[in-house]
Amino acid sequence: MPHSQPVDPSQCALLIMDYQPAVLGLVSDGDKLTGRANEAIDVARRHGVTVGFVRIAFEDDDYAIVPATNRSFSAVAAGRQLHASSAAMALHPDLAVRPDDIVVRKTRVGGFSTTNLDEQLTNLGVTTLILAGLTTSGVVLSTVRDAADRDYRLILLSDCISDPRQEVHTVLMEQVFPGQAEIITTAGLHELLEGTA
Numbered sequence: 001m002p003h004s005q006p007v008d009p010s011q012c013a014l015l016i017m018d019y020q021p022a023v024l025g026l027v028s029d030g031d032k033l034t035g036r037a038n039e040a041i042d043v044a045r046r047h048g049v050t051v052g053f054v055r056i057a058f059e060d061d062d063y064a065i066v067p068a069t070n071r072s073f074s075a076v077a078a079g080r081q082l083h084a085s086s087a088a089m090a091l092h093p094d095l096a097v098r099p100d101d102i103v104v105r106k107t108r109v110g111g112f113s114t115t116n117l118d119e120q121l122t123n124l125g126v127t128t129l130i131l132a133g134l135t136t137s138g139v140v141l142s143t144v145r146d147a148a149d150r151d152y153r154l155i156l157l158s159d160c161i162s163d164p165r166q167e168v169h170t171v172l173m174e175q176v177f178p179g180q181a182e183i184i185t186t187a188g189l190h191e192l193l194e195g196t197a
Contacts, residue, residue: 007155009193013050013102013126014040016160017111017133017143019095020055022088027134027162034094036160037132040186041096047193050124052102053091054111054139057084062107072109110142118150128153130189131181132160136169144180154181157189 016037024030044051058076066077076082082089084105091097104115112118121129129152133140140161147154156177163169177183184192 005153006195007128007192009044009047009049011125012044012128012130012193013052013121013124014044014130015052015054015111015132015143016041016095017054017131017139018056019053019092019132019134020057020089021092022082022086023056023134024092025088026164028164029162030134033134033160033162034092036157036186038094038096040130040132040157040160040189043186043189043193044130047190049130049193050102050121050126051098052104052117052120053095053097054104054106054115054117054133054143055089055091056082056106056109056139057086057089058082058107059084066107073107108142109138110146111139112143112146112150121152126152128155130155130157132157134162136161136163136172137165138163141172141176144177148180155192156181156183157186158183159185159187 019034019037024033041051063077063080066073068074102120104117107114129147131140144154158173
């Protein structure tokens with residue numbers, strides 16, 4: 001599918017979202033996803049694209065401010081789950097993270113609402129987001145919707161996105177996301193950034 005406009009790598013950020021051991025363990029292809037994400041990271045770095053990582057994890061103070069009305073996270077808070085000190089909630093150790101990369105920790109599903117991610121991206125002049133994440137129905141869905149409302153151009157790496165429920169993944173990737181994002185594979189990322197896609 002041809003792209004509607006060229007991509008300026010200097011205005012792009014690749015975001016790797018929720019690539020954490022606890023989350024990767026939920027999907028059947030988790031062992032392959034980190035390798036593909038690193039391929040995307042390598043391509044992005046070679047083209048001067050900003051690289052960022054988003055993870056979900058809670059500090060002690062975060063539990064106290066989760067209201068009972070939050071259906072998703074009230075049980076997490078009550079059970080003091082997903083703690084930031086747990087190795088399972090760290091970024092996966094095999095990810096090619098560098099000290100100068102953007103790294104944010106969130107306490108809700110999407111990448112923006114409880115972080116300063118939008119401010120960091122805006123300060124860098126980023127207008128296009130290339131997204132990889134777990135899960136399709138979680139951080140990817142929430143971040144796509146929010147980022148679209150913030151007027152980012154969105155590109156999804158389909159082979160770096162997964163969900164425990166294949167049918168939900170398929171509906172989102174084939175019927176929902178194309179209305180707001182371009183969808184490519186990691187193999188097509190180099191061509192896209194070179195302007196030859």
